[in-house]
Amino acid sequence: MKPVCWTLTRKKNKEEVTEPSNQLELIQEPEEIKHPSLTLQFTFKALCETLKKLQENDFRMFKWKLWSHYPQPFSASQSMDIVDLVDRLLESFTCEMSVQITRTILVSVSKKNVAEHLRMLYIKNQIRHELCELMIQKYSEVSITEGQTMPLDDIYVDVSTLSCFDNGPNIEHEVMQIAKPYTKKNPGKRQSLAETVSQEWVTKSHARQVYLYGLAGSGKSMFVKKLALDWARGRSHQNFSFVYVIAIREMNEYLETKVSLMDIVNKLYPMAQRIKTEGLRYENNEALFIFDGLDEYPEEFNFNRTEIHSDATCPMTMRVLLTNLLRGRFLSRSRFMITSRPHADRCAPWDGHYDEIEMGSFSDENKDEYFRKRFKDPTQATRVIEHVKSVKTLHIMCCLPLFCTLLADECQLVFRESRTEEKLPTNITYMYTKLLLxxxxxxxxxxxxxxxxxxxxxxxxxxxxxxxxxxxxxxxxxxxxxxxxxxxxxxxxxxxxxxxxxxxxxxxxxxxxxxxxxxxxxxxxxxxxxxxxxxxxxxxxxxxxxxxxxxxxxxxxxxxxxxxxxxxxxxxxxxxxxxxxxxxxxxxxxxxxxxxxxxxxxxxxxxxxxxxxxxxxxxxxxxxxxxxxxxxxxxxxxxxxxxxxxxxxxxxx
Known part of the structure; x- marks a missing residue:
């Protein structure tokens, strides 16, 4: 459905006269709201959602006003439902013009609150669009080796998260059979990235917070980047209007001063400042805040002796801010995801209401997929996969994504510097030393x-x-x-x-x-x-x-x-x-x-x-x-x- 601009000027041919009989004076010029985010899809959805807020009599008055100003395209408007009316509006005018016509008529029929709701929708959409652009700019490329980057989509392997924590480490061994300590917990159910913090979780879980635990090198930060990128590109987690990724190391800059949570968000994501200046607020389950790397916070938490705060705009010390954040005191209508290594002293308060999940390790299929993505030459990829499988300890340890990366770096170095079929690295001590370093x-x-x-x-x-x-x-x-x-x-x-x-x-x-x-x-x-x-x-x-x-x-x-x-x-x-x-x-x-x-x-x-x-x-x-x-x-x-x-x-x- 391609929108056709309905001009307000009289054409030379009398049969093409499109000027309304009673010209509507718009409350804001369409050019003033031009923005890449105002797409046909969004405008259709926003106009339908807005008009559904009208009572039946008010909707009839809205249609009559629309016909009185634009009789030709809306001659049969009285028999149109909301979808047909919006469809005709977008066929006749641009997206910007359609929004302004709708707002102006709503104000004229004394529905300023509904008109304001429409304005808020397209302002939120502008903020979301700018946030998505920033996420794509930050996370679309990742560094794989020094001075070399690859698109995240090309290198990422969807490592399933486990639906519960404390599954224990991988104990597969080349020489021995190692017994796993007993636990009453059932093994965590594997779930994909799209299923983690999904709409289904939001609907079923009463928890506002979810902790994602994982070993060092298990891919937590990469998981977070991919989630943010998929949200920005409209692939998953579209139930959230806003997603903010905040690294704890970035928050550590404020250890010696007082700062509010929203000050940190606004500094990292300047477009978020408009939410307050435009009089907006975060509605139910609309925003997802991801705090990555809680284990990087250098101090310990004391949930019993830390003062309580619930105002996200009030400056406070970093210790107080994070403690209240973990207690779920801030932004009661938002959801939070916190990533961390398994703590010796758990970072979640004992009396809090939260869910815990765990990063799974690479399966054998994941290992093969990673090397095929990392090496674009199929011959090289096949050779690396066969080599890794030939050294059992290397193959076992590749359950850790970080180890896969280090091994791929070494193989890539061989391919880059050798013109002959040089042997790929088999010295496992060397590879473990690389991991340690x-x-x-x-x-x-x-x-x-x-x-x-x-x-x-x-x-x-x-x-x-x-x-x-x-x-x-x-x-x-x-x-x-x-x-x-x-x-x-x-x-x-x-x-x-x-x-x-x-x-x-x-x-x-x-x-x-x-x-x-x-x-x-x-x-x-x-x-x-x-x-x-x-x-x-x-x-x-x-x-x-x-x-x-x-x-x-x-x-x-x-x-x-x-x-x-x-x-x-x-x-x-x-x-x-x-x-x-x-x-x-x-x-x-x-x-x-x-x-x-x-x-x-x-x-x-x-x-x-x-x-x-x-x-x-x-x-x-x-x-x-x-x-x-x-x-x-x-x-x-x-x-x-x-x-x-x-x-x-x-x-x-």
Missing amino acids: KLVHIRRTRAPDFSPEEELKLLMDLGKFAFTLLEKGQFHIKRTKCPEISHIEAVNRSGICTQYMTTPFVLCHEDVVCFLHPTMQEYMAALYAYLSFRNHDKNIFDQPIKSKFRLSTKGHKIMELYKAAVEKSLQCPDGKLDMFLRFLFGMGCKTNQELLLPFHKPPSSHHSTVFMYIKKITSLSNQGISGGGLNANTHFQYLFIFFNTLASQLCCA
Whole structure:
């Protein structure tokens, strides 16, 4: 339906005279409200909604007035219903003209309140349009590597959210079967991005707030960007007229001053200021506020000793503002979504009314989809997918979107710099070190005053914690029995650990702390062993062990650490130290030493001796040495394959 402008000037041909017999003096010139947001679709909907507010007699008067001013197009207006009338109005006039004619006639029949409602509709539409344009500008492109961006729509994989929290981390493992702690909770039901905070949720849930929890690198911020972009492009969440995304790190700028919630919103989204200046207000479920990264707030919340405020325009300290926000005191007609890592001390008030959901991990299908989107060349994408599946630990760890990104970066570097079919990265220690450094980098943005010495101490404390659990064959521990490690640092800021709730007994709940994945625990334990020797000349295997293998280690004391680690691993029939051993030996690679340089002394050339030692073990094991039932160990075949693989890696390093 293409609108035709109905001119108000007399044409030369008398048969084309369109000037009304009684010219209507408009209350505002149509040019004054010209705006890209005033589309045909919106105008039709707004006019219909406005005219439905009229009583039957008032609607008849409206039609009579319209006919009296424009008799030719509305000669049969008395028999028209609202839809037919609006349809004819838009066929005869432009959108701007149609709105102004309707407003003017409504005022003339003493329906100023209805005319004002129409004005508010198109002002809201203008604000929404400008907000959408800003969202598209901010989130349509994302950085994937340094200096390279891609459209978010081209790279995003819809990771399902889980309808309840405390599902626990992924415990899939290459070597062992790890038991998951018992909980009475049913596994969360998977729901797509469009189903999260949807109209159905708004209708069914009495909660105004929803907390989205997820591990570090699970894709929470990307999820938020995609939600905002889909809303701005009209794909989902159209039940909200306004969506505001506010990063907590942006709010942290006001830690030393007083500010109101609306001051922050208006600074980040200047078009929102018109809501107050135009006399508008947020109506039922009309606005969605998303606060991303609550774990980046540096202070703790005290819900019992913080004064209560409910005025979103009143300046207050950031602590008071966020505490009242989490209590649901502000903007009672709006909805709120808060994203965070699983807190050691939950950020939601115990007596609040809210829903909790959790970011799911990449499924096998998600992993393949991500690599196909990341690598536009189908041949490269297929090669990467096959490569990842060939290294089981890499494939398992790709459940974490951040790990997928880091691995894709490395593969892309190979494709960019190599003209031949160079081998893709298989050194899992190298990839885990890249993940650790990325988490450390993210953490430093949260605690910039943390010195390198304090950073190293935290990593060593976490590594010692990991090794202690590993020796006991544990992959989680009660929070109350954790060693003296700051929960805020370990869980909230470092991202290396996480916390969730279990149900050990019928009426008992307890919080347990674990690493973001069992292999991350094994890696941190290996890092602790390696750095303890490199920085303090300490062998964590201080118990003397009689060696089955003889190799001259003169001048290479670190070989004693490797020998003790091998002996310890071979004594564990369940293979609980196999991956630890693999990570420990991988740290002897030159490339990995260079990555770890900020945490230890300059690298040495002992990796060649490590290579000799592994060749010695491989040779002896191939001859069938079986002292102490060596061949009876179920994990020995795994170690044998590992030693051969690692030897080839070290030879090339």
